[in-house]
Amino acid sequence: MEFINEIQDIIRKYRKTEPVVLVSARATALFILVAILGGYFAILTALIALDKGIMMSQLQPAEIIPVPDVEITFNYHFNITCEVRYLDGKTPTPCDEDLVTQPSCDQNSEDQRWHGWFTSIDGRLKFNMSEKLYGVYFTINIDDPRYLRENDAGMFVKVHDSDFNPRTVPQRVHDQALKLDPNFYAKLDELNYHVIGFQQINWMFINRHIKKKMITNFFSVLGFPPTYFEEPYLTSKYESVTAPDTIEFAGQPITGQQKYANLFIGTLNWFQEVETESR
Numbered sequence: 001m002e003f004i005n006e007i008q009d010i011i012r013k014y015r016k017t018e019p020v021v022l023v024s025a026r027a028t029a030l031f032i033l034v035a036i037l038g039g040y041f042a043i044l045t046a047l048i049a050l051d052k053g054i055m056m057s058q059l060q061p062a063e064i065i066p067v068p069d070v071e072i073t074f075n076y077h078f079n080i081t082c083e084v085r086y087l088d089g090k091t092p093t094p095c096d097e098d099l100v101t102q103p104s105c106d107q108n109s110e111d112q113r114w115h116g117w118f119t120s121i122d123g124r125l126k127f128n129m130s131e132k133l134y135g136v137y138f139t140i141n142i143d144d145p146r147y148l149r150e151n152d153a154g155m156f157v158k159v160h161d162s163d164f165n166p167r168t169v170p171q172r173v174h175d176q177a178l179k180l181d182p183n184f185y186a187k188l189d190e191l192n193y194h195v196i197g198f199q200q201i202n203w204m205f206i207n208r209h210i211k212k213k214m215i216t217n218f219f220s221v222l223g224f225p226p227t228y229f230e231e232p233y234l235t236s237k238y239e240s241v242t243a244p245d246t247i248e249f250a251g252q253p254i255t256g257q258q259k260y261a262n263l264f265i266g267t268l269n270w271f272q273e274v275e276t277e278s279r
Helices: 002-017 020-050 171-180 184-191
Strands: 054-061 064-066 069-074 078-086 100-105 114-118 126-128 133-142 155-160 193-196 200-215 227-242 258-266 271-278
Touching: 064 200, 069 078, 069 133, 078 100, 078 114, 078 258, 155 200, 155 227, 155 258, 171 184, 171 227, 184 193, 184 227, 193 200, 193 227, 193 258
Parallel strands: 200 258, 200 271
Antiparallel strands: 054 271, 064 126, 069 114, 069 155, 078 133, 100 114, 126 133, 133 258, 155 193, 200 227
8 A cells, every 4th residue: 555655646746846838748749659650550551452462373283173053044934954974984973953943033023034053052063083073964945835946045154153152152251252353243244154045065164263362451561461352263165066957946836845955064174273462
């Protein structure tokens, strides 16, 4: 108790002997220094955040690659079946039925088209080099009596990396991707949006990429290891040929199930490109 009282006495004496002007000057100087330091870090953080940085690319071996999510859109009702294909000529195996969502049409939507999906639920199906599993082969049939070939504008197919599909990622991840790159999803649509024609055989070979965008924060400004936001995405090469007997179907009405097209989606590239942002 005596020690505490002595400290209080010293403080009281200091208040009586120290000029008020000097105390105010010290406080003002300290405030200005803190403000300058805070402004410096704020400006530095803003400059780093606005800096687009440099993307450094590196190829990494990838023995296992996720099978992409597939969306197929058409003006008429259709259905989808698929099978898994192997490089060594092994007999194809049918896909699990729950991986395919047969087409539905939302009458309240603007386009009122039929949308069907293929999704490798929980990463159950992957391209695997050691198992020679390299592709999924889709057969698309139409059974809509309204179908007229002369009005057919084509069937549209879009693929996304199953680890980063805009339809399935959590909302916070979706928002973070748009914050870092507002045009990210639009770019994906342009990269992997293709048209399937009547009685065509189509091949889509994918390449996988992972873009690692730097998240700027106070600690990264101080030199601590940065935090990255990973955006897996696909690029694709697409080819198609028309079946030689297509002319036989011209002008014929649809009765029952009729094959519209076949679509192969796979990969022969067992590497993935990792693009890391550096500043």
